[in-house]
Amino acid sequence: MNIGEVSRASGLPAKTIRYYEDIGLVTPQRAANGYRTFRDSDLHKLSFLGRARSLGFSIEDCRTLLALYEDRGRASADVKLVAQKHLAGIEQKIAELQQMHATLSHLVHACAGDNRPDCPILADLAAPATAKA
Amino acid sequence: MNIGEVSRASGLPAKTIRYYEDIGLVTPQRAANGYRTFRDSDLHKLSFLGRARSLGFSIEDCRTLLALYEDRGRASADVKLVAQKHLAGIEQKIAELQQMHATLSHLVHACAGDNRPDCPILADLAAPATAKA
DNA sequence: ATAGATGTTCCAGTCACTGGAAGGTCAAGG
DNA sequence: CCTTGACCTTCCAGTGACTGGAACATCTAT
Secondary structure (H helix, E strand, C coil), rough: CHHHHHHHHHHHHHHHHHHHHCCCCCCEEECCCCCCCCCCCHHHHHHHHHHHHHHHHHHHHHHHHHHHCCCCCCCCHHHHHHHHHHHHHHHHHHHHHHHHHHHHHHHHHHHCCCCCCHHHHHHHHHHHCCCCC | CCCCHHHHHHCCCCHHHHHHHCCCCCCCCCCCCEEECCCHHHHHHHHHHHHHHCCCHHHHHHHHHHHHHHHHCHHHHHHHHHHHHHHHHHHHHHHHHHHHHHHHHHHHHCCCCCCCCCCCCHHHHHHCCCCCC
């Protein structure tokens, strides 16, 4: 398979696939004309990567997960640990975003949004330490 | 005030303050020795920026908000629009993260986490389109 | 005089791509 | 045989918002 075909099959942009080769996540073979030639196993890896990335795993996590996937003697505990750490990171990000959301939605609600200059949003940004509402 | 003092007062790292000068968000004066000299208004701006950034506004949003803040003839509607767009972005990110969280926590839960190789997490990553649970 | 804290600039790296330029290769149609 | 268009190649630069570090100047206190 050429890169266009694996791109369609994996859902990953060709640019991304080349990048993954660059950083050593896949190692397609080369045809005589210089074109990359992907085996089924390469496509499989790329799909794995696409799915792991879509769950928010970092590239380094993906590298680890891929290595574990290919290690038939792995301990599932190792996989679980990677996933749990990532899960904790996600939870933290959600909490941060929810905090922002609470503050911002409160401010947006309080803002008239008309043609007058008075604006509680700007007032809040300008006066951080002040108690509000 | 020198950069160290405004750094302590604003809570922003000196590096960040220099960066903000680089991109034109603040324009401190210079003393004869080449040191940056910050006025109260500069510190005020930096605090504003720090707070806006902590609410997740992009640098470009911050630039807009700062301009609106300093425009006494602004319409609060303009401010509100910026905030609402940002709020929508936050809501989308939260939704994405919650989707990831749901999938991942399900998988983590299903994984024994022992020294055997069988692992539903890897199984899921390897078989994306398959129904699970 | 000197030590240590503070300041300066500039360059490079982060993360995971993404865009674009400049050019080689291939299959189909005239 | 030639051209057109789709596909492929490499390489360089940019994204966002800093952050780290090197190499050097300046200030403050002893």
